[in-house]
Amino acid sequence: MDAAARKKRISERVEMRAQALDRLALEIHARPELAFEERFAATSLADYLESEKVSVQRGAAGLETAFLAEAGAGGPLIAILGEYDALPGIGHGCGHNLMGTAAVGAFLAVRDTLDGVRGRVRLIGCPAEERGNGKVHLMKGGAFEGVDAALMYHPGDRDEIDPLMLAMVNLDVELLGKAAHAAAEPHDGVNALDGLVLGWNAMSALRLLVRSDSRIHGIITDGGKAANIIPDRAAARLMVRSPDNTYLAELRRRVLACFEGAAIATGAELRPMWSEVCEVVNTNRPLAEAFAENARTLGRTMQARRPSDTHGSTDMGNVTTAIAGIHPFLSITEGPVPGHSLAFTEAARTPRALETMRLAAKALAMTSLDVMAEPALLKRAKEAHDGRAA
Numbered sequence: 001m002d003a004a005a006r007k008k009r010i011s012e013r014v015e016m017r018a019q020a021l022d023r024l025a026l027e028i029h030a031r032p033e034l035a036f037e038e039r040f041a042a043t044s045l046a047d048y049l050e051s052e053k054v055s056v057q058r059g060a061a062g063l064e065t066a067f068l069a070e071a072g073a074g075g076p077l078i079a080i081l082g083e084y085d086a087l088p089g090i091g092h093g094c095g096h097n098l099m100g101t102a103a104v105g106a107f108l109a110v111r112d113t114l115d116g117v118r119g120r121v122r123l124i125g126c127p128a129e130e131r132g133n134g135k136v137h138l139m140k141g142g143a144f145e146g147v148d149a150a151l152m153y154h155p156g157d158r159d160e161i162d163p164l165m166l167a168m169v170n171l172d173v174e175l176l177g178k179a180a181h182a183a184a185e186p187h188d189g190v191n192a193l194d195g196l197v198l199g200w201n202a203m204s205a206l207r208l209l210v211r212s213d214s215r216i217h218g219i220i221t222d223g224g225k226a227a228n229i230i231p232d233r234a235a236a237r238l239m240v241r242s243p244d245n246t247y248l249a250e251l252r253r254r255v256l257a258c259f260e261g262a263a264i265a266t267g268a269e270l271r272p273m274w275s276e277v278c279e280v281v282n283t284n285r286p287l288a289e290a291f292a293e294n295a296r297t298l299g300r301t302m303q304a305r306r307p308s309d310t311h312g313s314t315d316m317g318n319v320t321t322a323i324a325g326i327h328p329f330l331s332i333t334e335g336p337v338p339g340h341s342l343a344f345t346e347a348a349r350t351p352r353a354l355e356t357m358r359l360a361a362k363a364l365a366m367t368s369l370d371v372m373a374e375p376a377l378l379k380r381a382k383e384a385h386d387g388r389a390a
C-alpha cells in the first residue's frame with residue numbers, strides 16, 4: 001500500500017467507527033470525572049477496544065484509570081496519547097472527553113492499516129492531566145518505555161500547531177500559629193492569617209517585577225475559623241508559571257522567600273509543599289510539520305503560535321522534554337471561546353466538536369504511519385529533539 005492508499009484506508013476506518021466514537025465522547029462528556037477518578041471513561045474506552053479485539057492492559061503503571069494497548073511489530077514505536085479527566089464545577093470545560101476517543105479511533109485505524117509496515121503503535125490512556133501530572137506517573141511507571149515519538153491533540157478555539165504551554169508548579173502554603181481569644185488574650189496568640197497575608201502581599205509586590213511572560217496566581221483556602229479566635233492555621237494554594245524552565249526555578253525561590261519572611265515576621269511556622277513540575281511543551285518541528293500536512297489534506301490549515309498566545313500548562317510538557325512529541329490544538333468552536341469555561345464545556349459536545357475529534361483521530365493515525373513508513377522523518381524528529389537540527 002502506498003502512502004495515499006494508507007491515508008484513504010485510515011479515513012475509512014475512522015469513519016466506519018464514527019457512531020461509536022461519537023457516542024463514547026458524548027457519554028464521557030455527560031459523566032465528567034476528576035483526576036484519578038476517571039473510572040467510567042477509562043472503562044468505557046477499554047471496553048470498546050476489547051470489543052474491537054484489542055488486548056488492553058488496565059490499571060497500567062499502577063494507576064487505576066490508566067490503560068495501555070499495543071499493535072504492530074518491529075520498527076519504531078509511536079505512542080498516541082488520550083486524556084479524559086474533567087474540571088471541578090464545569091465538567092469537560094477542557095474538552096478531554098474528545099481526546100481519549102480520538103486516541104482510540106486513531107489507534108484502531110493504525111492497527112487496521114499496518115500491513116506491510118514495520119512499526120508499532122501504543123495507545124496510552126492518560127489520567128489526571130488537570131491536576132496530578134498523570135503522565136509523569138506514567139513515565140515513572142514505564143508506560144513510555146521504548147517510545148520513539150509521542151503524539152496527541154487538544155481541542156481548542158484555533159488550529160494551532162505549536163501552542164505555548166507554560167512550565168508550572170503548584171505551591172501549597174500552610175502557616176501554623178497559636179490560637180488565643182482575640183479580645184481577652186491576643187498577646188498569647190500567633191496569628192497564622194497575618195503571616196499568610198503578609199506573605200501574599202510580598203508575593204503580589206513580586207508579581208510587578210517578574211517577566212511579563214510568567215504568572216503567579218492563587219487562592220486563599222483557609223483564613224481561620226472564627227473572628228474572635230486568633231487563627232492558628234491559614235493556607236493558600238499558588239501556581240507559578242513560566243515559558244522558561246530555568247526562570248521557573250528562580251521564581252520558585254522568590255515566591256517561597258515571600259512566605260519565609262512573613263513567617264519570621266509573625267512567628268508562625270511555615271510549611272510549604274511543592275507539587276511536581278510541569279515542563280514547557282517542546283513541539284517537535286518535523287513531527288508537527290507531518291501532522292500539519294495531514295491536517296491540511298483533511299481540510300484544516302494549522303497556524304503558527306502568535307506572540308500573545310498563551311495556554312495553560314500540561315504534563316505533556318514533561319513527555320516532550322524526554323521524547324519527540326507534539327500537542328497541537330484543533331478548533332471545536334466558531335470563534336474565540338476561553339478554555340476552562342462553561343461555554344467551552346458546551347462546545348465540547350457539539351457536532352463540530354465530534355467532527356473535529358474524528359479529524360484529529362485521522363491526522364494522528366496518518367502521522368503515526370508516516371513516522372513508521374519514512375525512516376528519514378523519524379531521524380529528523382530525533383535530531384530536532386536532540387537539538388542537532390530542525
Ligand SMILES: [Zn+2]
Binds near residue numbers: 096129
Ligand atoms: Zn486540557
